[in-house]
Amino acid sequence: MPLREDTRAQLLDSATRLFASRGFYGASLANIAEALGLTKQALLHHFGRKEKLYAEVLSRISNRMLEQIDAARAQYDSPQDQLLAAMQSVYAISEQSPHETRIIVRELLDSERRTEQVHSWYLQPFLDSLVDITRVIAGKQTLTKTDALTKIYPLLGAMSYFIVSDVVLEQMYGQANYRRMRRRYPDQIQQQVYGLLNSLGSGSASAE
Amino acid sequence: MPLREDTRAQLLDSATRLFASRGFYGASLANIAEALGLTKQALLHHFGRKEKLYAEVLSRISNRMLEQIDAARAQYDSPQDQLLAAMQSVYAISEQSPHETRIIVRELLDSERRTEQVHSWYLQPFLDSLVDITRVIAGKQTLTKTDALTKIYPLLGAMSYFIVSDVVLEQMYGQANYRRMRRRYPDQIQQQVYGLLNSLGSGSASAE
DNA sequence: CATCGTACTTACCGATCGGTAGGTTGTCAA
DNA sequence: TTGACAACCTACCGATCGGTAAGTACGATG
Numbered sequence: 001m002p003l004r005e006d007t008r009a010q011l012l013d014s015a016t017r018l019f020a021s022r023g024f025y026g027a028s029l030a031n032i033a034e035a036l037g038l039t040k041q042a043l044l045h046h047f048g049r050k051e052k053l054y055a056e057v058l059s060r061i062s063n064r065m066l067e068q069i070d071a072a073r074a075q076y077d078s079p080q081d082q083l084l085a086a087m088q089s090v091y092a093i094s095e096q097s098p099h100e101t102r103i104i105v106r107e108l109l110d111s112e113r114r115t116e117q118v119h120s121w122y123l124q125p126f127l128d129s130l131v132d133i134t135r136v137i138a139g140k141q142t143l144t145k146t147d148a149l150t151k152i153y154p155l156l157g158a159m160s161y162f163i164v165s166d167v168v169l170e171q172m173y174g175q176a177n178y179r180r181m182r183r184r185y186p187d188q189i190q191q192q193v194y195g196l197l198n199s200l201g202s203g204s205a206s207a208e
Numbered sequence: 209m210p211l212r213e214d215t216r217a218q219l220l221d222s223a224t225r226l227f228a229s230r231g232f233y234g235a236s237l238a239n240i241a242e243a244l245g246l247t248k249q250a251l252l253h254h255f256g257r258k259e260k261l262y263a264e265v266l267s268r269i270s271n272r273m274l275e276q277i278d279a280a281r282a283q284y285d286s287p288q289d290q291l292l293a294a295m296q297s298v299y300a301i302s303e304q305s306p307h308e309t310r311i312i313v314r315e316l317l318d319s320e321r322r323t324e325q326v327h328s329w330y331l332q333p334f335l336d337s338l339v340d341i342t343r344v345i346a347g348k349q350t351l352t353k354t355d356a357l358t359k360i361y362p363l364l365g366a367m368s369y370f371i372v373s374d375v376v377l378e379q380m381y382g383q384a385n386y387r388r389m390r391r392r393y394p395d396q397i398q399q400q401v402y403g404l405l406n407s408l409g410s411g412s413a414s415a416e
Numbered sequence: 417c418a419t420c421g422t423a424c425t426t427a428c429c430g431a432t433c434g435g436t437a438g439g440t441t442g443t444c445a446a
Numbered sequence: 447t448t449g450a451c452a453a454c455c456t457a458c459c460g461a462t463c464g465g466t467a468a469g470t471a472c473g474a475t476g
């Protein structure tokens with residue numbers, strides 16, 4: 001099913017937005033097609049089945065996330081700097097396109113149900129890469145993969161949960177207050193990364 | 209629509225589980241009724257409309273969350289101890305009934321769509337109460353509500369995101385590793401609370 | 417000019433969605 | 447004994463769901 005590469009990317013962007021705001025079950029093929037400016041049948045013609053369309057949306061997201069980490073690893077030598085840079089850039093792209101974060105969180109929530117999906121999970125390489133950096137910082141022998149993940153997870157949670165809360169926070173506290181929170185939040189993230197680095201044993205990228 | 213109080217509570221428990229694992233749109237009245245051991249029409253007879261059933265589920269959850277905080281405030285005098293106790297007990301009940309956390313997170317995700325819901329948000333009192341404790345610790349003049357929320361939010365995220373990830377984490381890393389993470393996670397939370405308390409200015413409930 | 421594949425179209429399909437209408441049954445107070 | 451009401455039931459409703467079948471418009475290639 002060829003289709004010009006950039007047209008296809010545009011379609012997937014729109015689909016991403018719809019899956020993000022309504023979820024897999026909440027976003028119907030008719031909805032998506034309408035948003036894309038074509039008919040349901042044309043949409044099915046290009047992507048075959050709803051599941052396949054969704055799978056493409058998912059894999060684009062996981063690739064994007066993984067790219068951020070790889071870039072951070074390539075840019076810095078010290079694992080401490082790598083971790084900080086990775087977390088910051090993951091937060092940055094999540095902030096500017098919250099749709100992707102929403103989809104990831106929805107995926108966490110729905111995983112119980114849509115288990116027909118291959119057992120391997122889309123974000124596994126992303127998590128593994130972060131775990132790897134963390135273990136290098138601590139010294140690989142001193143920290144199991146699971147323990148490293150336990151250390152990182154609060155940070156991922158702090159980022160994702162805040163981003164996913166955007167609509168509600170703005171509605172509850174007003175636009176001005178919400179903007180202020182958004183301005184301040186990266187600092188919270190950074191401080192938490194410093195805290196994590198300290199608890200792992202020191203190196204460069206030291207705090208304050 | 210009277211119905212024995214505990215029977216009603218049982219029905220709402222089941223409904224909570226289904227809304228949690230499938231979402232508002234993914235859980236059909238027929239699904240819920242089947243799980244409850246009655247017909248769709250009987251379910252509608254008791255609750256009128258799907259929205260009303262869901263609203264009841266939501267308000268039960270927010271009440272439960274608020275109760276935890278009120279209990280923590282009543283139990284301790286120092287606001288530092290109150291905050292620590294509140295966070296710990298919120299985490300504890302979230303951990304033992306992850307359904308409620310799932311619903312809250314789904315609510316965050318869907319709020320863009322289901323805006324017919326009254327604008328006031330179910331968890332506002334819960335957040336306000338936490339914000340209040342935090343501001344007492346820092347000294348009310350020195351910390352606006354928004355800034356206090358910014359400080360607390362990473363913690364809420366760390367808790368909720370981890371709990372909501374249960375199925376995926378267990379699937380990805382195996383039951384044994386996941387159990388180990390769960391055993392260690394409360395420590396991560398506690399350390400993060402200590403970090404927050406330190407950044408607010410010291411008091412009792414000091415670290416390690 | 418013929419033909420072949422792409423990019424659609426209209427016309428459907430059965431299943432399921434939330435919800436309504438109108439009984440039937442059982443319990444309990446008057 | 448009767449009447450009222452809660453607690454169901456069967457039988458529907460129109461709308462929408464994901465998906466299929468079969469045809470059409472059209473540009474490129476032989």
